[in-house]
Amino acid sequence: ERNILMLKAVDKLTDADYKQVLIPRLEAIIREHGKARLLLDMGDEFHGWESAALWDDVSFGLAHRNDFEKMGVVGGPKWVEWGLKLGALLIGGEIRSFPAAERAQAVEWIQA
Numbered sequence: 001e002r003n004i005l006m007l008k009a010v011d012k013l014t015d016a017d018y019k020q021v022l023i024p025r026l027e028a029i030i031r032e033h034g035k036a037r038l039l040l041d042m043g044d045e046f047h048g049w050e051s052a053a054l055w056d057d058v059s060f061g062l063a064h065r066n067d068f069e070k071m072g073v074v075g076g077p078k079w080v081e082w083g084l085k086l087g088a089l090l091i092g093g094e095i096r097s098f099p100a101a102e103r104a105q106a107v108e109w110i111q112a
Contacts, residue, residue: 010046014053023056061090096109
């Protein structure tokens with residue numbers, strides 16, 4: 001099943017990243033498969049979100065809260081894990097965070 005989107009975040013996630021890449025790809029997956037699986041890898045080069053991008057993330061997530069089968073994050077600062085826990089209360093589907101050292105396990109999980 002090709003309802004999986006895996007992205008590696010580098011530097012800062014921008015409004016353009018969401019509007020030109022992330023949102024169109026997720027919308028296409030949701031249209032074609034009904035539900036999406038998203039794995040966001042926040043490597044050492046990740047430095048957060050622009051405020052407009054953070055708003056894009058929250059508003060898209062809420063608008064599509066029932067359209068995610070699985071959502072995972074690899075690495076990233078501690079507050080991202082807290083944000084995921086909050087998101088789990090609002091968004092349907094399975095949500096998990098993985099330490100950077102468990103990247104391979106995260107990929108296995110999103111594909112299972």
